[in-house]
Amino acid sequence: MSNYQNDQIKHFADVFKALSNPNRLRMFLHLATCCVPGTVGSFDAEAGVSACVGDLGRDLQIVPSTVSHHIKELHRAGLIRMERRGQKIECWVDPVILRDLARFFEEPLAK
Amino acid sequence: MSNYQNDQIKHFADVFKALSNPNRLRMFLHLATCCVPGTVGSFDAEAGVSACVGDLGRDLQIVPSTVSHHIKELHRAGLIRMERRGQKIECWVDPVILRDLARFFEEPLAK
DNA sequence: CATATATTTCGATACATGTCGAACTATCAA
DNA sequence: TTGATAGTTCGACATGTATCGAAATATATG
Numbered sequence: 001m002s003n004y005q006n007d008q009i010k011h012f013a014d015v016f017k018a019l020s021n022p023n024r025l026r027m028f029l030h031l032a033t034c035c036v037p038g039t040v041g042s043f044d045a046e047a048g049v050s051a052c053v054g055d056l057g058r059d060l061q062i063v064p065s066t067v068s069h070h071i072k073e074l075h076r077a078g079l080i081r082m083e084r085r086g087q088k089i090e091c092w093v094d095p096v097i098l099r100d101l102a103r104f105f106e107e108p109l110a111k
Numbered sequence: 112m113s114n115y116q117n118d119q120i121k122h123f124a125d126v127f128k129a130l131s132n133p134n135r136l137r138m139f140l141h142l143a144t145c146c147v148p149g150t151v152g153s154f155d156a157e158a159g160v161s162a163c164v165g166d167l168g169r170d171l172q173i174v175p176s177t178v179s180h181h182i183k184e185l186h187r188a189g190l191i192r193m194e195r196r197g198q199k200i201e202c203w204v205d206p207v208i209l210r211d212l213a214r215f216f217e218e219p220l221a222k
Numbered sequence: 223c224a225t226a227t228a229t230t231t232c233g234a235t236a237c238a239t240g241t242c243g244a245a246c247t248a249t250c251a252a
Numbered sequence: 253t254t255g256a257t258a259g260t261t262c263g264a265c266a267t268g269t270a271t272c273g274a275a276a277t278a279t280a281t282g
Contacts, residue, residue, distance in 0.1 A: 009133050012136060013133040014131075016127040016130040016136070017127075017128075019127040020131045021124060025124045032219040036219060052229095053228070053229060054228065062272090063273075064229065064230085065229085065230070065273075065274095066270070086228090086279065086280070087227060098217070102214075103213075106209070107144075109206055109209050164259060174243075175258080175259065176243075176244095176261080182259095183260085198248075225280100225282080226280085226281080226282100227280080230276080230277070232274090235272085236269100239267080239268070240265105240267085242263105244263095245263105248257100248258080
């Protein structure tokens with residue numbers, strides 16, 4: 001049986017809900033593959049390699065207010081971090097969440 | 112940037128949607144931790160170690176029709192497999208999907 | 223200050239979801 | 253064949269979600 005407690009289940013369900021919208025999943029992947037601090041040459045706002053809200057909406061065919069809404073959801077679920085830098089708001093993924101999620105699916109196999 | 116194509120994104124979004132409901136996630140974890148063929152001593156319907164629809168609904172406080180609905184969603188998303196055995200319908204998790212999902216979150220870190 | 227850029231908030235709308243209960247189908251066993 | 257057990261299907265209802273556009277806020281710059 002699963003070892004997860006009720007709160008953890010609800011937390012992960014919430015995380016998966018945040019990733020259940022294709023546009024939101026695209027944004028998350030964009031950040032996860034470009035903007036994870038610790039990943040080689042990926043997070044460097046000075047060098048322009050991180051992503052701001054506007055970057056994430058580009059190529060996505062949705063208006064800024066919708067992008068903002070989606071980013072709020074990702075942030076609420078604890079999937080991304082944000083910090084204002086001048087006019088822009090930089091977003092990135094904490095690698096810890098990626099490891100947690102990978103382990104979530106690996107654990108049942110490891111038993 | 113992400114290497115996933117549109118169809119793959121939609122597929123994963125669909126998988127996460129299936130896992131975004133706490134009750135459904137509980138059912139999936141139940142199966143993933145007890146009923147994965149290949150996992151030591153876990154999948155043996157004869158020995159009564161697999162789970163049928165009724166087993167999955169027990170302890171969950173929802174009526175059978177709702178359980179059935181949730182299982183259909185998990186199946187539709189490709190997360191579980193089902194097979195009738197007499198009156199009962201046995202469910203289990205294909206370990207391949209667990210590996211795919213683990214890799215989905217590991218990949219960005221490995222780069 | 224006035225204007226431009228970046229983002230958020232709000233209200234509206236159309237659509238999807240979770241749950242229930244009642245009625246139905248499938249299988250087994252007497 | 254009758255009844256019991258296991259699941260599914262259907263319709264209803266309340267709630268949640270994705271998206272838009274308009275208006276508001278924050279920051280930088282002339």
